Amino acid sequence: MGDAMAGADRIRRKLLREAVHENLAIMNGQHPARRRMRREQVKRWVRRGLLLLIPVVFGGTLVLVGRATGLDPSWVWGPGGRDRPAPGKAEVVPLVEPRANVDRADGQLGAARRFGPPARLASAALPLPVRTVILDPGHGGHDFGTIGPGNLAEKEIALDIAFRLRNLLIDQGFAVLMTRERDEAVPLGQRAAFANANAGDLFMSIHVNWIPNQRTRGIETYYLGPTDDPFLTQLAAAENRETGYSFSDFKRLLDGIYTDIRRDESRRLAEAVNSKLFQSLASSNRRLVDRGVKQAPFVVLIATEMPAVLAEVSCLSHQDEAKLLADTTYRHLIARSLFAGIISYARTENAGKGSQLND
Amino acid sequence: MTDNNEVLFVGIDLGTSRSAISASNGQRCAVDSYVGWPVDMVARKILRRSVLVGKEALDNRSMLDLRRPLERGLLKEGSERDADAVRQLLSHLLGLVGVGEEGRSGVKVRAVVGVPAEALRVSKQQLRNVMKGLVDGLLIVSEPFAVAYAVDALLHALIVDIGAGTTDLCVMNGRYPTEGDQRTLLNAGDWVDEQLSKLIQAHHAEATISPFMVREWKERAAFVGKAKGPVIVSAPVKGKPTQLDITEEMRTACEGLVPPLAETMIDLIAKVDPEYQEKVRNNVILAGGSTGIAGIDRALQEALKEIGGGRVQIVKDPVFVGSDGSLAIATDADDVDWEKLSG
Structure with missing residues (x-):
C-alpha cells in the first residue's frame, strides 16, 4: 500500500x-x-x-x-x-557512377561538384523503389512564413502537418527524415543539402499559401520548372529569400536541373499529391479550388537531387481556410491526403519492382 | 515554499461554453463563457456597466455585443475584442475568488490553466500574453491531464473530456502526454447543438428556434439509446407557442457523437503497449459538461466490446474536475518552478 x-x-x-x-x-x-x-x-x-x-x-x-x-x-x-561476382553470374557494371557516401555526409552543398553539365537520363535506367522520404516543413524560427488571423503562423501549421504525415509514413514502413523538427530557422540550402546527404528518394516541402486577393482559396502543388507568371515569380522570390546561394550557383543549378530526369518524376509526384489533396479536402472544404500543378523555381526544388515537390496545402489569407487550418481534424486530413499522394506515386514508381505497399 | 497566506493558487478550466475556477482559499465558481459590451449609450445607462460576464451577459444579450470568446477552448482568432473578452472572462473568474484586477492587495496569484489537448503552441503563447498582469505565475497544461491529475488516473487510463467546443482524449501512461497520446475532436457539445438544430429545422420547418433554445433543450434532455420519455419543447410557430416532439432529433444528434469518439478511443488504446491495453480499456474516464448526455457512458462502453470490452466511468463532478485538477497541480508544483514560470 x-x-x-x-x-x-x-x-x-x-x-x-x-x-x-x-x-x-x-x-x-x-x-x-x-x-x-x-x-x-x-x-x-x-x-x-x-x-x-x-x-x-x-x-x-x-x-x-x-x-x-x-x-x-x-x-x-x-x-x-x-x-568478384559469384560463378555463373554476369558481372554488373553500374550505369551511373555510384554516389560517394563521403559527398553525401558532408552536409555542405557543393553546387559545382554536384551538378555537372546537363544530361538527360531515361527513367527506365533507374528502376529503384521509394524508401526514404524527406519532409520539409516550411519556414521556422524567426521566419514565420505567412501569418493568418489570430497569429496563426505558417511555420507552426507546416510543422504540425509534417509530424502527422511522418507518423503515417512510418506506419507504412517508409524511412522518414525531416529538415526541421522544432521551431528553428533552417536555411533553404541546408534543407536541400540535408535531403541529399541522407539520400532521400522523395522530397516534399509543406507550405501554406497567402494570396493577396483574400477571396481566393485552394491548393496547389509545385515542381521545378521555369515560370512566366508574375505571381509565381513573386512567390518563389518570397520563399527563396534566405537561400545563401550566389547568383552563379543558382544559374548552374538551374542549368543542370531543367533537363534532369527527376523533373518528370517530380511532375508525376506533384500530380499525385495535388489530386489526392483536392479529392480529400473538398469533402471538408466545399468551395475548395484546385489551383493545379504548377512549375516554379523554388530553391528547395532546385537543389535537391531527388523527385521533389512543394505543396501549398491551403490559403491562410482566406478566412474560412484559416479557420479550417486552426482545426486539428483538418490538418490531419491534409496529412492523410499528402500521404495518399505519396503512396499513389510510390506505388506507380514501385510497380513491378517487388515492393509491397499496404493499402 | 512561500507562505500560503501570501500566495493564492488557482486552477482554471477555460471552456468554450462554461469556465470554472478552483482556488486554494476554498472557493469554487463556474460561469458561462460569455462576455458582452453594451451596444450603445442607452444600454450602458440601463446596465450601468461597461462590460458584463457570464449569465448576466447572456440574460441581457439583446443590449450587448455578446461574445463567446473561446472557440474550441482557445482564444478565438481574429479580433482584439475577443482577446479582450478572454481577459475580461479571466479577470471576472479571478475576481470571483477574490483576486481580480482590483483588490489583489499584494497577493501573489499562481494559476494553472487547462487547454485542449492538441492546442497549438502559438495558441498557448497567446493565452500567456492575455494573462500577463492578471497572475504572477502561469502553467498551461492539457485539459485531460488536469482531469487525470484530479482523479488520480495518471497511469493506464484513458481520459475523455467531452466539452462544448472539443472532445479531448488522452491516454495516461505515467508520463506527461505527448502528441501521440492525445487527440482533439470537434465532435462535442456545440456539434450536437448544430446537428440538433438542423434536424429540428428539417422536421419542423415552420418553427422558429435559436441556438440558445437548442442548447437549453439539449442540456435538459440529451440522451443516447433508449429515451426515458418523450422530449417535448415549446417553440413559436408563426408567433404562436407550439409544443414540438423532438425525441428522435435529440437521439440522432446525440448518438452522432458516439462513432467518432469510439473510433478515436479504440485507435488510442490500440497504440498503447499491448501489455497494458486491458488496464486502459477498463479505466476509461469521462469528464466535461457533455457527460450530461444520458447513456453516453454505456454507449461508449458498448463500443469497447469490439476490442474485448472495458469499463467507462463518469467523474463525480464534471463541472469542476478540470479546475480542481489544475488547482492540485498548482499547489503541488515547487516554488522554484513557479519562480521560473513567472516570466
Missing part, C-alpha cells in the same frame, strides 16, 4: 516536472521535446542495427568455419573473395 502511494507520488512529481519543462520550452520559443518519438527512433535504429548485424555475423561465421575446416572461402564470395 505504502509502495503504491510512493509510486503514485513519484509519477505525479515526474509529470509535474515534465509539464513545467514543456511550459518553459514554449516560453523560450523552443518546441517541447518529443520523448516518445525519440524512443521510437531509437528502437528503429536498434532494429536496423540488428538487421545489419545478421549478414555480418553470418558471413564472419562462414569465413571462420572455412578457415577451421581448410575450405577455400571463395565458395562463399566466388574466386578471389568478395570483390
Whole structure:
C-alpha cells in the first residue's frame, strides 16, 4: 500500500516536472521535446542495427568455419573473395557512377561538384523503389512564413502537418527524415543539402499559401520548372529569400536541373499529391479550388537531387481556410491526403519492382 | 515554499461554453463563457456597466455585443475584442475568488490553466500574453491531464473530456502526454447543438428556434439509446407557442457523437503497449459538461466490446474536475518552478 502511494507520488512529481519543462520550452520559443518519438527512433535504429548485424555475423561465421575446416572461402564470395561476382553470374557494371557516401555526409552543398553539365537520363535506367522520404516543413524560427488571423503562423501549421504525415509514413514502413523538427530557422540550402546527404528518394516541402486577393482559396502543388507568371515569380522570390546561394550557383543549378530526369518524376509526384489533396479536402472544404500543378523555381526544388515537390496545402489569407487550418481534424486530413499522394506515386514508381505497399 | 497566506493558487478550466475556477482559499465558481459590451449609450445607462460576464451577459444579450470568446477552448482568432473578452472572462473568474484586477492587495496569484489537448503552441503563447498582469505565475497544461491529475488516473487510463467546443482524449501512461497520446475532436457539445438544430429545422420547418433554445433543450434532455420519455419543447410557430416532439432529433444528434469518439478511443488504446491495453480499456474516464448526455457512458462502453470490452466511468463532478485538477497541480508544483514560470 505504502509502495503504491510512493509510486503514485513519484509519477505525479515526474509529470509535474515534465509539464513545467514543456511550459518553459514554449516560453523560450523552443518546441517541447518529443520523448516518445525519440524512443521510437531509437528502437528503429536498434532494429536496423540488428538487421545489419545478421549478414555480418553470418558471413564472419562462414569465413571462420572455412578457415577451421581448410575450405577455400571463395565458395562463399566466388574466386578471389568478395570483390568478384559469384560463378555463373554476369558481372554488373553500374550505369551511373555510384554516389560517394563521403559527398553525401558532408552536409555542405557543393553546387559545382554536384551538378555537372546537363544530361538527360531515361527513367527506365533507374528502376529503384521509394524508401526514404524527406519532409520539409516550411519556414521556422524567426521566419514565420505567412501569418493568418489570430497569429496563426505558417511555420507552426507546416510543422504540425509534417509530424502527422511522418507518423503515417512510418506506419507504412517508409524511412522518414525531416529538415526541421522544432521551431528553428533552417536555411533553404541546408534543407536541400540535408535531403541529399541522407539520400532521400522523395522530397516534399509543406507550405501554406497567402494570396493577396483574400477571396481566393485552394491548393496547389509545385515542381521545378521555369515560370512566366508574375505571381509565381513573386512567390518563389518570397520563399527563396534566405537561400545563401550566389547568383552563379543558382544559374548552374538551374542549368543542370531543367533537363534532369527527376523533373518528370517530380511532375508525376506533384500530380499525385495535388489530386489526392483536392479529392480529400473538398469533402471538408466545399468551395475548395484546385489551383493545379504548377512549375516554379523554388530553391528547395532546385537543389535537391531527388523527385521533389512543394505543396501549398491551403490559403491562410482566406478566412474560412484559416479557420479550417486552426482545426486539428483538418490538418490531419491534409496529412492523410499528402500521404495518399505519396503512396499513389510510390506505388506507380514501385510497380513491378517487388515492393509491397499496404493499402 | 512561500507562505500560503501570501500566495493564492488557482486552477482554471477555460471552456468554450462554461469556465470554472478552483482556488486554494476554498472557493469554487463556474460561469458561462460569455462576455458582452453594451451596444450603445442607452444600454450602458440601463446596465450601468461597461462590460458584463457570464449569465448576466447572456440574460441581457439583446443590449450587448455578446461574445463567446473561446472557440474550441482557445482564444478565438481574429479580433482584439475577443482577446479582450478572454481577459475580461479571466479577470471576472479571478475576481470571483477574490483576486481580480482590483483588490489583489499584494497577493501573489499562481494559476494553472487547462487547454485542449492538441492546442497549438502559438495558441498557448497567446493565452500567456492575455494573462500577463492578471497572475504572477502561469502553467498551461492539457485539459485531460488536469482531469487525470484530479482523479488520480495518471497511469493506464484513458481520459475523455467531452466539452462544448472539443472532445479531448488522452491516454495516461505515467508520463506527461505527448502528441501521440492525445487527440482533439470537434465532435462535442456545440456539434450536437448544430446537428440538433438542423434536424429540428428539417422536421419542423415552420418553427422558429435559436441556438440558445437548442442548447437549453439539449442540456435538459440529451440522451443516447433508449429515451426515458418523450422530449417535448415549446417553440413559436408563426408567433404562436407550439409544443414540438423532438425525441428522435435529440437521439440522432446525440448518438452522432458516439462513432467518432469510439473510433478515436479504440485507435488510442490500440497504440498503447499491448501489455497494458486491458488496464486502459477498463479505466476509461469521462469528464466535461457533455457527460450530461444520458447513456453516453454505456454507449461508449458498448463500443469497447469490439476490442474485448472495458469499463467507462463518469467523474463525480464534471463541472469542476478540470479546475480542481489544475488547482492540485498548482499547489503541488515547487516554488522554484513557479519562480521560473513567472516570466
